[in-house]
């Protein structure tokens with residue numbers, strides 16, 4: 230797994246490196262030469278323009294420019310001020326050095342000059358704003374960013390695309406859309422989430438020093454980006470000596486007269502994700518309609534109230550059914566009522582692995598008056614418990630119902646409030662979004678995100694079914710459940726890519742993701758076995 234550090238913690242790595250004799254100035258030189266090497270690797274360098282800002286990000290750019298110039302590349306630096314007028318000592322020194330070496334410099338060009346320069350530029354190095362950037366880009370950077378994005382040049386961003394927050398992945402104004410981002414020392418969360426996913430292009434981490442890895446781990450990574458080989462031992466190896474029960478049985482509890490499709494999709498997904506036996510428990514009035522659509526999956530009709538949701542008579546029956554299955558998923562399409570709240574709280578008391586999704590989560594919010602983090606005894610149990618909130622559901626769980634987490638880091642923070650209050654390794658919160666984090670008490674694992682085709686109604690029900698199936702199929706220790714959930718997210722994401730290929734990136738629906746799950750898992754398994762064979766997206 231690759232560590233991901235909060236921006237403020239990167240400073241601790243920097244300080245640690247200074248202590249072992251690698252100064253900030255030395256780091257800047259290494260950063261600049263890492264950028265220059267990557268530019269050269271891009272090839273076809275007719276002419277290169279390096280857009281420099283006034284901080285150390287700009288300093289990296291000046292070093293890269295001087296290095297490229299030294300290698301005979303035609304390079305021009307665009308700077309808001311003359312090298313002599315740069316306030317920061319480090320950046321001024323490297324800028325003056327580049328100037329003395331004969332690098333061509335354009336100072337504070339008007340917009341039309343920038344456009345003209347870019348029209349003859351093959352590669353842009355974006356060294357305007359780095360981790361010191363806050364707010365909305367001010368002039369001239371706002372103009373330069375717009376011009377760079379409108380040009381046809383290939384773009385390499387230094388550390389982070391200018392205008393993007395390396396911490397949150399959000400951009401208040403326009404940010405550079407790069408082909409490649411060479412990020413210094415370590416991954417930062419904003420590069421992997423929200424607008425960062427579109428802005429960064431391919432991400433290359435430049436460690437800059439051999440001590441970086443150790444210092445990064447000491448600085449307490451906020452998350453870990455999973456690699457395929459982290460999943461190798463997570464699921465049981467294939468065996469022919471199985472029957473449908475030993476492959477794992479899943480109970481899906483959900484549905485209401487208002488929502489019949491959600492539990493069906495979750496159950497189908499659990500079956501496609503390899504559970505040998507899936508059973509669906511739904512309120513009695515909808516059972517016949519659902520059974521008529523389900524060939525492989527038995528449907529059990531449970532007592533319902535006049536509102537078309539489970540009634541209190543269903544509570545004990547659901548618990549008894551769950552105790553006979555390897556794993557249970559509760560929530561899809563279930564609505565929030567006194568009966569469904571009772572079902573969820575009773576299932577939490579059982580000793581079987583449990584996934585709570587959708588309205589199951591809203592039932593927990595109802596039970597705890599939107600403060601699941603203040604009632605840890607409700608969630609504390611011996612068997613695995615996985616909560617799968619999207620950001621709005623997560624907000625409702627931790628008192629942020631009006632201001633749900635707006636970034637991956639905010640979502641991880643909210644998820645941690647719940648898992649840390651619980652304190653046990655049985656609880657994992659899968660904080661879903663365009664980038665998802667699987668947060669356990671000790672670690673947050675970031676799966677490789679799937680395509681935007683996953684943003685379609687029912688896709689979350691599918692993921693719930695996959696996680697339930699994987700819990701049923703797996704024997705991992707509780708500590709490894711975040712990794713298991715991360716694998717479930719990657720299979721879900723890969724299935725989204727297959728569905729998008731078949732039905733179009735905008736046309737794919739949840740049902741198409743379900744149908745691709747089995748192929749997606751096989752493909753990922755093959756990539757794990759043969760890592761060099763290439764892969765999806």
Ligand SMILES: NC(=O)C1=CN([C@@H]2O[C@H](COP(=O)(O)OP(=O)(O)OC[C@H]3O[C@@H](n4cnc5c(N)ncnc54)[C@H](O)[C@@H]3O)[C@@H](O)[C@H]2O)[C@@H](O)CC1
Nearest residue numbers: 243257283284285286358359360361362363365366367388
């Ligand atoms: N952390 C490290 O150890 C290393 C950092 N390095 C570089 O240093 C960078 C961080 O340097 P700094 O802290 O100087 O920060 P930056 O260079 O990212 O930004 C600071 C400058 O941007 C300006 N600025 C901030 N917000 C702005 C806005 N909204 N509009 C216009 N201008 C704005 C500030 O006034 C200041 O001049 C990193 O991104 C990286 O590129 C590298 O030199 C290598 C090592």
Ligand SMILES: Nc1ncnc2c1ncn2[C@@H]1O[C@H](COP(=O)(O)OP(=O)(O)O)[C@@H](O)[C@H]1O
Nearest residue numbers: 619661662663680681683684686687688689690
């Ligand atoms: N832009 C996106 N890129 C990648 N994955 C996404 C994107 N948007 C949503 N997803 C994923 O799709 C799923 C949507 O789940 P959810 O919001 O619960 O949907 P629903 O309630 O309709 O079933 C989650 O797994 C989420 O991580």
Ligand SMILES: [K+]
Nearest residue numbers: 355358389391
């Ligand atoms: K930058």
